[in-house]
Amino acid sequence: MSSKVVILGAGVSGLTTALELKRSNPNAEITIVGEFIPGDIDKSYTSPFAGANWQSFATYDDTELQEIDKVGYSKFLQLANVDYRAGVWIKDNISYFTDHEISSKGSNFREFLPWYRNFVEDFEIIDKHNLPPGVAFGTRFKGVVISVPTYLKFLVDQNKEIGNTIKKINKVKHIEDVRKFHASGKVADYVINATGLSATSIGGIDDHKVNYTVRGQVLLVKNNARDLLTVEGFPGRENEMLYMMPRVEGGTIIGGCFYENDKNSEEDTELTKRIIKRAIRYAPELINPKYKGNPRKLEIVQVNVGFRPYRVGGARVEADKKYDWLIHNYGAGGGGYQGSYGFARKTVEVLKKKTSQTKPKL
The missing domain is CATH 3.40.50.720 (NAD(P)-binding Rossmann-like Domain)
Structure with missing residues (x-):
């Protein structure tokens, strides 16, 4: 043609x-x-x-x-x-599911096994002894960050x-x-x-x-995370989760939320505080100078609010x-x-x- x-x-x-x-x-x-x-x-x-x-x-x-x-x-x-x-770079993609998240699904761990477990490279269920406190189930595979x-x-x-x-x-x-x-x-x-x-x-x-919007809010920080990480299951915050994506040029994107039909383009400062608290809890290397010279606190470069185009x-x-x-x-x-x-x-x-x-x- x-x-x-x-x-x-x-x-x-x-x-x-x-x-x-x-x-x-x-x-x-x-x-x-x-x-x-x-x-x-x-x-x-x-x-x-x-x-x-x-x-x-x-x-x-x-x-x-x-x-x-x-x-x-x-x-x-x-x-x-x-x-x-x-x-684009390759990083371990780790998913954690909290005790709250697991119990909400009747403690059926199979509910948290993704369809792609037999497709992606190096998929594994993380041994429970290697999970952080408050996390009941976790998986890992070879992922990518863009x-x-x-x-x-x-x-x-x-x-x-x-x-x-x-x-x-x-x-x-x-x-x-x-x-x-x-x-x-x-x-x-x-x-x-x-x-x-x-x-x-x-x-x-x-x-x-x-066609509808789903609001997201993320922090771009100078600090470096070790892995690509998601955590699901925060009581009373069913439309929020933690995710972090370390970038190849340095720094990390940390989120986030899933607010349907919320068109507020301004930063939710209380959400920012919750994101910071969760990030430090589940990825303490973010404020550890021994890991890539990280600052001792999260240094925010920018707070971004965007709208995902759902249908x-x-x-x-x-x-x-x-x-x-x-x-x-x-x-x-x-x-x-x-x-x-x-x-x-x-x-x-x-x-x-x-x-x-x-x-x-x-």
Whole structure:
């Protein structure tokens, strides 16, 4: 195919989809457009605020999302091993479940074994004697941490090297307007809608599933954590958890919360205090100078509040039913990075199917 394609959205989904499309079809002429692009900071531009790591949210029954996430795990491990420019590195991924969390599930430890235990590398159940006080169950596997500023720049550079164009535009009012944004000056043959949070606020886009936000709050600190760590199960705080992601360039991202339909963009100072207390409890090396010269207290560089782009029923990756030139790829929620390659490849397959369709003979 030699098609002109505009990808609307310059976050991780749009940038990754552009790469995968160009790699599958070098003749495609691809322009990525967005109100915001890497380097910009805005509450409605989700990608810069992510952690980010790989830890699939798929249930045992959701085999489709499992297959999507498998692609990302393999790809990010590959990047960590072969291309330092990506800002991806391999770290042990440890999950702790508190006594409260286990008891709330009837002390059924099998409830906490993820579907990917037979897929990821080096998965193990942590011996109970090696668990910290208050933790009843824990697992470990070879994980990855993605340094978001570095990785987004890497995606931009990869797109430019491969021949794709990236440009900023004003906020889109109607999806039909997007076809005119192709770098050639001609009308695009296809548009891929990868706009995340704003996907259903654009005129002309119909979706009977609701797009909604989930607020997150994270701290970027100078201190270095040893492992990629999550802790679930804080009494009275069912929509909060602890997670920390040490970055390859130094420092750590620490969160967090899962507040549905909370659009407050200001820091919750009480939540910040809870995050700090939990982090020091479960990762005491953060304030131990013997570990990578850490300060004796958490030194916060920045508090970030972001909004994850969720959609009832999961991500939408499909051809539009009204416009034969439009394909959607949005609604990944908190799994935007880990699912980015899987969703991108699925989007490419949708486009291939569309372009291969021929009109029936009369």
